[in-house]
């Protein structure tokens with residue numbers, strides 16, 4: 235019978251700062267995992283970086299752009315976590331597993347679509363004017 239390793243518990247470290255550092259390290263490992271395994275996450279990071287660069291260049295307020303980037307990337311990470319959990323509990327086909335994955339993917343789709351629309355509404359007018367097209 236395989237021995238089960240208990241999960242690490244950085245929050246219960248008697249030295250709070252060491253526990254905090256370990257928590258950040260686990261969270262960063264999650265970002266790296268998503269970067270390596272999720273093409274959509276990489277694409278969203280690239281698009282977010284371009285939007286941020288444009289906002290700086292066009293002197294548009296960075297607050298809405300940063301909020302939208304955080305929303306899309308955070309939701310994509312949650313979607314990735316949910317996919318992993320579904321694969322763990324339901325490696326075989328199950329309609330509820332399908333519902334969980336499809337609805338989680340739908341949340342990313344809707345938020346990304348609306349974020350893209352807001353991004354265009356924010357950046358297109360100053361971009362057109364900066365390029366002297368209007």
Ligand SMILES: Nc1ncnc2c1ncn2[C@@H]1O[C@H](COP(=O)(O)OP(=O)(O)OP(=O)(O)O)[C@@H](O)[C@H]1O
Nearest residue numbers: 272274317324325326327328329331332335336339
């Ligand atoms: N265990 C399962 N039971 C039923 N349907 C599943 C199951 N696993 C995946 N699916 C279906 O296959 C689709 C694709 O699943 P998958 O895990 O490959 O995610 P994905 O959309 O390819 O995500 P990503 O490309 O971000 O990894 C799901 O949206 C779901 O409809």
